[in-house]
Amino acid sequence: MSDDSRDHCSTNTHQNVLAELREAIAQAVRDVKDKTPLAQSFTNFVTINLVANAQLAAGGTAAMSFLPDDVIETAKIAGANYINVGTLLPFYKDALPSIAQRLNYLGKPWVLDPVAAGIGKTRTAILQSFKAAPPTVIRANASEVIALANMWGLLDADNASRPAGVESVDEVDAAAQPAKLLAQFLAASAPKHKAAVAVSGKIDLVTDGEHTYRLPGGSAMMAKITGAGCSLGGVTATYLAVAEPLIATLAASLLYDRAAEVAEAESKGPGSFQVAFLDALWNVTAEQVAGSDIVVQ
Amino acid sequence: MSDDSRDHCSTNTHQNVLAELREAIAQAVRDVKDKTPLAQSFTNFVTINLVANAQLAAGGTAAMSFLPDDVIETAKIAGANYINVGTLLPFYKDALPSIAQRLNYLGKPWVLDPVAAGIGKTRTAILQSFKAAPPTVIRANASEVIALANMWGLLDADNASRPAGVESVDEVDAAAQPAKLLAQFLAASAPKHKAAVAVSGKIDLVTDGEHTYRLPGGSAMMAKITGAGCSLGGVTATYLAVAEPLIATLAASLLYDRAAEVAEAESKGPGSFQVAFLDALWNVTAEQVAGSDIVVQ
Amino acid sequence: MSDDSRDHCSTNTHQNVLAELREAIAQAVRDVKDKTPLAQSFTNFVTINLVANAQLAAGGTAAMSFLPDDVIETAKIAGANYINVGTLLPFYKDALPSIAQRLNYLGKPWVLDPVAAGIGKTRTAILQSFKAAPPTVIRANASEVIALANMWGLLDADNASRPAGVESVDEVDAAAQPAKLLAQFLAASAPKHKAAVAVSGKIDLVTDGEHTYRLPGGSAMMAKITGAGCSLGGVTATYLAVAEPLIATLAASLLYDRAAEVAEAESKGPGSFQVAFLDALWNVTAEQVAGSDIVVQ
Numbered sequence: 001m002s003d004d005s006r007d008h009c010s011t012n013t014h015q016n017v018l019a020e021l022r023e024a025i026a027q028a029v030r031d032v033k034d035k036t037p038l039a040q041s042f043t044n045f046v047t048i049n050l051v052a053n054a055q056l057a058a059g060g061t062a063a064m065s066f067l068p069d070d071v072i073e074t075a076k077i078a079g080a081n082y083i084n085v086g087t088l089l090p091f092y093k094d095a096l097p098s099i100a101q102r103l104n105y106l107g108k109p110w111v112l113d114p115v116a117a118g119i120g121k122t123r124t125a126i127l128q129s130f131k132a133a134p135p136t137v138i139r140a141n142a143s144e145v146i147a148l149a150n151m152w153g154l155l156d157a158d159n160a161s162r163p164a165g166v167e168s169v170d171e172v173d174a175a176a177q178p179a180k181l182l183a184q185f186l187a188a189s190a191p192k193h194k195a196a197v198a199v200s201g202k203i204d205l206v207t208d209g210e211h212t213y214r215l216p217g218g219s220a221m222m223a224k225i226t227g228a229g230c231s232l233g234g235v236t237a238t239y240l241a242v243a244e245p246l247i248a249t250l251a252a253s254l255l256y257d258r259a260a261e262v263a264e265a266e267s268k269g270p271g272s273f274q275v276a277f278l279d280a281l282w283n284v285t286a287e288q289v290a291g292s293d294i295v296v297q
Numbered sequence: 298m299s300d301d302s303r304d305h306c307s308t309n310t311h312q313n314v315l316a317e318l319r320e321a322i323a324q325a326v327r328d329v330k331d332k333t334p335l336a337q338s339f340t341n342f343v344t345i346n347l348v349a350n351a352q353l354a355a356g357g358t359a360a361m362s363f364l365p366d367d368v369i370e371t372a373k374i375a376g377a378n379y380i381n382v383g384t385l386l387p388f389y390k391d392a393l394p395s396i397a398q399r400l401n402y403l404g405k406p407w408v409l410d411p412v413a414a415g416i417g418k419t420r421t422a423i424l425q426s427f428k429a430a431p432p433t434v435i436r437a438n439a440s441e442v443i444a445l446a447n448m449w450g451l452l453d454a455d456n457a458s459r460p461a462g463v464e465s466v467d468e469v470d471a472a473a474q475p476a477k478l479l480a481q482f483l484a485a486s487a488p489k490h491k492a493a494v495a496v497s498g499k500i501d502l503v504t505d506g507e508h509t510y511r512l513p514g515g516s517a518m519m520a521k522i523t524g525a526g527c528s529l530g531g532v533t534a535t536y537l538a539v540a541e542p543l544i545a546t547l548a549a550s551l552l553y554d555r556a557a558e559v560a561e562a563e564s565k566g567p568g569s570f571q572v573a574f575l576d577a578l579w580n581v582t583a584e585q586v587a588g589s590d591i592v593v594q
Numbered sequence: 595m596s597d598d599s600r601d602h603c604s605t606n607t608h609q610n611v612l613a614e615l616r617e618a619i620a621q622a623v624r625d626v627k628d629k630t631p632l633a634q635s636f637t638n639f640v641t642i643n644l645v646a647n648a649q650l651a652a653g654g655t656a657a658m659s660f661l662p663d664d665v666i667e668t669a670k671i672a673g674a675n676y677i678n679v680g681t682l683l684p685f686y687k688d689a690l691p692s693i694a695q696r697l698n699y700l701g702k703p704w705v706l707d708p709v710a711a712g713i714g715k716t717r718t719a720i721l722q723s724f725k726a727a728p729p730t731v732i733r734a735n736a737s738e739v740i741a742l743a744n745m746w747g748l749l750d751a752d753n754a755s756r757p758a759g760v761e762s763v764d765e766v767d768a769a770a771q772p773a774k775l776l777a778q779f780l781a782a783s784a785p786k787h788k789a790a791v792a793v794s795g796k797i798d799l800v801t802d803g804e805h806t807y808r809l810p811g812g813s814a815m816m817a818k819i820t821g822a823g824c825s826l827g828g829v830t831a832t833y834l835a836v837a838e839p840l841i842a843t844l845a846a847s848l849l850y851d852r853a854a855e856v857a858e859a860e861s862k863g864p865g866s867f868q869v870a871f872l873d874a875l876w877n878v879t880a881e882q883v884a885g886s887d888i889v890v891q
Contacts, residue, residue, distance in 0.1 A: 046642050046658045048343050052523035057567045062523060063413070064343045067385045070417040088661045090685050091387050116657070120664040224876070226646035226656060269873025270651045279566025282521070345640050349820035354864045359820060360710070361640045364682045367714040388684050576863025579818070 014296045017211065021250065026290035028243035028251045033059035033286075037079040037241035040064070041234050042071055042099065044086025044115065047227025050274075051082070051234035057281035058255060060238035068095050072102050079241025080248075081110040082234050083135070085123055093122050097129035107191060109136040109240050113233040117147035127151055134186050137245050139198045139233040139252075142171035149178035154185055172201035176212060183209030196245040198236065200229050204253045208246040214295040215253050219260035224270040225277075232256050235281075254292040258284045311593045314508065318547065323587035325540035325548040330356035330583075334376040334538035337361070338531050339368055339396065341383025341412065344524025347571075348379075348531035354578035355552065357535035365392050369399050376538025377545075378407040379531050380432070382420055390419050394426035404488060406433040406537050410530040414444035424448055431483050434542050436495045436530040436549075439468035446475035451482055469498035473509060480506035493542040495533065497526050501550045505543040511592040512550055516557035521567040522574075529553050532578075551589045555581045608890045611805065615844065620884035622837035622845045627653035627880075631673040631835035634658070635828050636665055636693065638680025638709065641821025644868075645676075645828035651875035652849065654832035662689050662696075669702045673835025674842075676828050677729070679717055680709040687716050691723035701785060703730040703834050707827040711741035721745055728780050731839050733792045733827040733846075736765035743772035748779055766795035770806060777803035790839040792830065794823050798847045802840040808889040809847050813854035818864040819871075826850050829875075848886045852878045 031037075038061040043051050052062040063078065065071045075081055081103055083096065103110050112135035114127055131152045140148065149155050155178060179197040186195030187209050199205040204215040222228040232252055239248035259280035266280075267273040328334075335358040340348050349359035360375065362368045372378055378400055380393065400407050409432035411424055428449045437445070446452050452475060476494040483492030484506050496502040501512040519525040529549055536545035556577035563577075564570040625631075632655040637645050646656040657672065659665045669675055675697055677690065697704050706729035708721055725746045734742065743749050749772060773791040780789030781803050793799040798809040816822040826846055833842035853874035860874075861867040 044658070045342050045639050045660075046646055046656075049346060049523060049643060052343050053567060053571075056521050056523060062343075064341070064384055065417075066342075067387065067417065067419055069419055070385060070413075073416050074413075087658055088664060089386070089683070090661065116664075116668075119667050120659075120661065122661050122663055224650050226643060226650060267873075269876035270647060271869040271872025271876075274647075274872075275568040275572055275869055278568025278571075279564075282566040282568075342639050346643060346820060349640055350864060350868075353818050353820060359640075361638070361681055362714075363639075364684065364714065364716050366716055367682060367710075370713050371710075386683070572865040572869055575865025575868075576861075579863040579865075 018294060018296060021247070021294070022290040024243065024247045025251045025254065026286040028239050028247050029255065029286035029289050031242040032238055035242060036061050037238060038063060038077060039080045039082060039234065039237035039241050040071065040074045040078040041082040041084070041237065042066060042096070043082060043084035043230060043234065046087060047230040050227040051231045053278055054231035054281055055234050055238045057278045058235045058238055060241065068099055071099050075103055075106060075108045078108070080237045081108055082113070082237035083110060084113040084115055084230055084233055085126055086113070086115040086230065088120070088122050088126070093125060096126045097133070100130050100133035104133045109191065109245070111135060111137040111139055111233050111237045111240060113230060114138065114140050114144050114148045115230070117144040117151065124151065134189055136186065136190050137196050137198070137236055137240060137249055138182055138186065139200065139229070139236050139249070141229060142175035142199050142201055145175040145182065145197065145199050146178045149182050152185065154178065154181040172199050172203055172205050175199045176205060179205060180207050180209055180212060183207045190245070194245050196249040198249045198253055200232065204257065206246070206249050206253055212297045213250060214297070215257055216293050216295065217261060218257040219264040221264050221267070221270065221273045222260050225274045250294070251289060254289045255281065255284060258288050258292060315591060315593060318544070318591070319587040321540065321544045322548045322551065323583040325536050325544050326552065326583035326586050328539040329535055332539060333358050334535060335360060335374060336377045336379060336531065336534040336538050337368065337371045337375040338379040338381070338534065339363060339393070340379060340381035340527060340531065343384060344527040347524040348528045350575055351528035351578055352531050352535045354575045355532045355535055357538070365396055368396050372400055372403060372405045375405070377534045378405055379410070379534035380407060381410040381412055381527055381530055382423055383410070383412040383527065385417070385419050385423070390422060393423045394430070397427050397430040397432070401430045406488065406542070408432060408434040408436060408530050408534045408537060410527060411435065411437050411441050411445045412527070414441040414448065421448065431486055433483065433487050434493050434495070434533055434537060434546055435479055435483065436497065436526070436533050436546070438526060439472035439496050439498055442472040442479065442494065442496050443475045446479050449482065451475070451478040469496050469500055469502050472496045473502060476502060477504050477506055477509060480504045487542070491542050493546040495546045495550055497529065497550070501554065503543070503546050503550055509594045510547060512554055513590050513592065514558060515554040516561040518561050518564070518567065518570045519557050522571045547591070548586060551586045552578065552581060555585050555589060612888060612890060615841070615888070616884040618837065618841045619845045619848065620880040622833050622841050623849065623880035623883050625836040626832055629836060630655050631832060632657060632671060633674045633676060633828065633831035633835050634665065634668045634672040635676040635678070635831065636660060636690070637676060637678035637824060637828065640681060641824040644821040645825045647872055648825035648875055649828050649832045651872045652829045652832055654835070662693055665693050666696050669697055669700060672702070674831045675702055675704040676707070676831035677704060678707040678709055678824055678827055679720055680707070680824065682714070682716050682720070687719060690720045691727070694724050694727035698727045703785065703839070705729060705731040705733060705827050705831045705834060707824060708732065708734050708738050708742045709824070711738040711745065718745065728783055730780065730784050731790050731792070731830055731834060731843055732776055732780065733794065733823070733830050733843070735794050735823065736769035739769040739776065739791065739793050740772045743776050746779065748772065748775040766793050766797055766799050769793045770799060773799060774801050774803055774806060777801045784839070788839050790843040792843045792847055794826065798851065800840070800843050800847055806891045807844060809851055810887050810889065811855060812851040813858040815858050815861070815864065815867045816854050819868045844888070845883060848883045849875065849878060852882050852886060
């Protein structure tokens with residue numbers, strides 16, 4: 001923990017908030033290991049295997065579906081769902097808006113990864129449609145968060161004009177306000193009005209629309225394997241099957257950061273990093289996850 | 298080998314059956330390594346990579362296809378085929394029934410993995426259609442075997458009313474009679490009237506409709522990587538390219554159990570388990586596979 | 595370097611050509627590590643994850659797309675593109691010819707892997723269409739190179755009648771002339787009239803239509819993991835984002851051969867081989883790649 005972060009957490013209020021959060025995070029990690037909850041994913045073809053393996057390594061159960069009748073029937077027995085718009089096929093244009101509506105009608109929580117938000121007419125149409133049937137949690141990089149908030153008309157002229165480029169520390173900060181606005185928008189229509197947005201980057205950021213949490217650590221090697229972000233979205237859905245949005249999102253991001261640090265220390269390139277990362281998702285404890293540095297604002 | 302299994306195998310008849318089986322199993326494992334037979338797969342997007350890599354690690358050659366004209370042309374040069382209904386796309390509804398009919402018309406043996414049997418109207422329609430164009434081998438978990446046997450009207454009222462839930466040892470036993478009935482149904486229309494059904498679980502079960510074989514061992518870690526069952530279906534097809542259904546099904550399931558035990562001993566989480574498992578598929582010998590415990594009834 | 599190869603390279607002309615090539619190859623390897631160029635892939639579902647991870651391990655950035663509007667918008671920000679026709683879906687029949695035309699209209703270089711050329715009416719129609727909108731680089735095995743050259747009417751009766759079978763050393767030689775004719779055909783319509791064809795096999799062969807380069811080394815284990823060839827096509831696109839076709843194609847093939855040798859020495863089966871191979875793609879240096887044996891004719 002850096003001196004800066006100590007200062008940030010030094011008020012009594014924040015310390016109380018943090019103590020409660022840590023207990024709830026530890027409980028979520030334990031619950032997933034004990035209850036092996038099912039989270040369903042509609043995700044891209046590049047990293048679908050890693051999404052499933054990461055969910056299993058975290059302790060959950062995985063089911064992957066694409067056809068609307070499959071998705072909806074499986075959603076009925078799943079604790080949470082995950083939609084990732086990475087690799088689109090033609091039938092998704094009608095299927096995904098309809099699936100999002102049905103999930104919300106059924107009261108099923110879901111995580112959205114708006115991969116490549118802003119690229120392609122079909123993706124834009126799909127993401128636009130989610131404004132009327134919003135997810136419970138969004139997990140994305142900074143550019144995608146800004147693009148989505150902009151697409152949904154949540155930004156004022158000043159924020160909307162920020163350029164969206166390659167992800168970086170600055171960009172996570174650039175996405176802080178758009179992320180907060182998105183979380184508030186999601187919460188307005190979410191069950192119990194609880195929602196969260198996670199922005200992945202050098203320092204991950206999580207917000208429920210009220211407080212913003214920065215999560216230092218992790219590993220730069222995460223950007224050298226494909227699917228680090230996608231599978232984090234999937235594991236967030238796994239935690240969302242047993243915990244409320246903010247806790248699930250924090251738990252998943254913190255588990256990822258701790259596992260990435262272990263994997264970096266044990267590997268000598270991206271091949272062995274991915275292997276060690278999956279092992280670490282399995283071996284990192286609830287106490288390690290819940291004891292992480294968290295900078296609250 | 299447990300005392301129980303010794304007792305089960307103690308009659309002379311069973312010992313003779315087993316001795317012949319072991320010789321044929323060893324020959325199948327060696328033939329795959331010597332002849333590198335081609336098995337074609339139409340399989341789900343989650344585990345398609347592991348299916349291909351497992352087939353290669355067992356010694357075979359892999360080709361994956363989805364388009365009917367691709368599947369049928371490749372089937373003509375393949376020794377066996379594999380159909381797995383895990384992740385459905387809209388065009389499968391017409392394509393898969395037509396492919397199954399063509400495979401059977403051409404006399405090409407194939408393995409079915411009825412993933413998630415019972416979930417979704419499209420999957421049900423596809424699996425229903427296979428009753429008229431049945432596979433040579435079925436590889437599934439207990440719930441799927443029961444659901445498929447029920448769907449095809451093979452169960453009496455008592456069996457049909459058994460609840461299908463999460464896979465367990467009990468469920469493998471619960472699927473014993475449905476598996477036998479399925480194997481008899483497949484055999485009725487199979488080349489030389491030979492077919493087999495494998496039920497994966499804590500103790501795998503294989504039946505040709507006449508005898509039932511239980512295969513103790515394996516590793517609980519197989520449930521912590523995605524695609525253990527899917528890739529076993531693929532490797533069964535690889536063996537089916539060089540051996541008759543019962544031998545192919547036993548050889549593949551036994552290879553998987555032995556490789557899983559090696560991998561569990563050498564790994565420290567699901568990431569290194571999968572790596573060690575593929576290595577073990579490559580390194581486990583024909584003698585190790587054929588010398589496995591087999592409990593025959 | 596074998597004595598044979600020394601003899602082949604012994605003329606001054608070839609030595610000068612090689613010295614310049616080696617410098618350009620080293621520069622390409624360094625440029626990819628420094629600039630992390632984006633290469634976009636439209637590739638098969640079996641090995642799409644390995645393609646992306648190999649591109650990242652080589653130092654590049656990856657994006658995978660299937661929908662024409664996605665592909666074309668991403669192509670505008672990508673340095674190069676890759677099309678692999680391994681696992682076809684129905685909509686590819688119209689989408690791929692249109693994508694190839696658009697890439698060429700936009701002046702975007704692209705690599706083709708004509709997987710399974712000659713099998714299936716849909717694949718043949720797609721590959722036929724590429725004659726009118728040709729790629730900048732082709733990477734394939736010998737049978738596929740011969741089949742494609744034949745399909746495009748580039749072979750005389752003698753070459754066209756050669757049987758295409760399982761890949762082997764002899765077949766790489768059998769594909770030498772078809773590869774040269776293909777490279778000349780591609781160059782005729784390529785930017786700056788520069789193109790290349792790579793034939794993968796026991797000894798890889800690369801030609802720009804003028805000279806032919808044979809690249810000894812590599813590992814037989816590359817045939818025991820799925821996607822060695824597919825991912826080489828993807829990494830060739832990564833290099834094509836920073837270098838001209840001949841240099842990109844040589845650099846990628848040489849990187850693969852050196853990484854495969856490291857991986858074979860460090861692994862004990864196909865599972866650990868793939869892990870070590872990705873690590874080696876990351877760790878092999880520009881000097882190791884550029885200092886490789888190259889036999890020029």
